Amino acid sequence: MEILVSPDPEQTAARAAEAVLAGLDRSSRRPSVLGLATGSSPLGLYRELGRAVAAGRADFSTTHGVALDEYVGLPPGHPEGYRQVLLREVCDVVGLAPDRLEVPDGSSTDGAALEAAAAAYEQRIRDLGGVDVQVLGIGANGHLGFNEPGSALTSRTRVKRLSARTRRDNARFFRGLDDVPTHCLTQGLGTILGARRLVLVATGDAKADAVAAALEGPLTASVPASVLQWHADTVVCLDEAAAAGLRNRQYYDDSAEGLPTG
Numbered sequence: 001m002e003i004l005v006s007p008d009p010e011q012t013a014a015r016a017a018e019a020v021l022a023g024l025d026r027s028s029r030r031p032s033v034l035g036l037a038t039g040s041s042p043l044g045l046y047r048e049l050g051r052a053v054a055a056g057r058a059d060f061s062t063t064h065g066v067a068l069d070e071y072v073g074l075p076p077g078h079p080e081g082y083r084q085v086l087l088r089e090v091c092d093v094v095g096l097a098p099d100r101l102e103v104p105d106g107s108s109t110d111g112a113a114l115e116a117a118a119a120a121y122e123q124r125i126r127d128l129g130g131v132d133v134q135v136l137g138i139g140a141n142g143h144l145g146f147n148e149p150g151s152a153l154t155s156r157t158r159v160k161r162l163s164a165r166t167r168r169d170n171a172r173f174f175r176g177l178d179d180v181p182t183h184c185l186t187q188g189l190g191t192i193l194g195a196r197r198l199v200l201v202a203t204g205d206a207k208a209d210a211v212a213a214a215l216e217g218p219l220t221a222s223v224p225a226s227v228l229q230w231h232a233d234t235v236v237c238l239d240e241a242a243a244a245g246l247r248n249r250q251y252y253d254d255s256a257e258g259l260p261t262g
């Protein structure tokens with residue numbers, strides 16, 4: 001794991017954007033496949049990618065975007081459905097074509113239809129040749145995507161119940177808690193591990209405990225983001241507040257300096 005701590009959220013976003021662009025360059029597959037997280041954590045990163053496009057350093061016009069997750073039961077076009085969120089926060093910002101945005105179809109509430117949608121999503125990711133770089137945030141309870149504590153470390157895309165904490169955390173996007181869906185379709189932890197590079201962004205002190213548990217605690221389904229420790233190319237971009245609980249901080253800072261020069 002590469003753990004990069006920056007003084008503030010803006011510099012965290014800039015470093016995360018560089019990690020994304022380097023990962024896409026390295027994979028050299030064209031068109032590339034970029035895994036997309038929702039939530040507030042990656043918004044600065046997406047804005048940085050937009051700046052890179054404006055500066056002629058990046059081009060997402062042929063890139064495929066692959067969402068991590070989607071709510072179950074929201075009607076198509078609902079403004080808080082993750083398809084709409086990603087159209088606004090990613091496609092509009094970085095120039096990714098809307099018809100190249102893949103989001104699991106959570107519009108049904110029928111179990112069999114949702115199971116079929118999950119299987120179709122896994123197949124779609126395989127057909128695209130897998131994800132080159134997956135952008136990730138982390139839930140305050142350590143979730144990745146919507147893989148809540150207790151999620152199998154090898155899980156694939158499937159229906160999950162949202163935890164009470166996640167529903168409370170996300171109520172701010174809806175009229176109130178009662179309007180927050182109870183279920184979702186989410187890429188599994190095994191699906192996420194299949195991406196060639198993972199880039200996690202976390203800022204703010206509300207994430208400090210989850211970050212410390214994920215990066216320095218045991219690999220456990222109780223902290224789904226601890227599965228990052230299993231991946232050979234994970235870049236974690238934190239601000240000081242989110243890094244506050246890390247015990248091994250000095251080593252990460254030393255490592256980030258790279259090889260000696262001269």
Ligand code: GLP
Pocket residue numbers: 037038039040041042068069136137138139140144145146166170
């Ligand atoms: C949401 C998303 C996750 C996201 C997390 C954190 O529920 N499903 O992919 O990482 O919550 O959100 P935020 O970045 O707003 O704290």
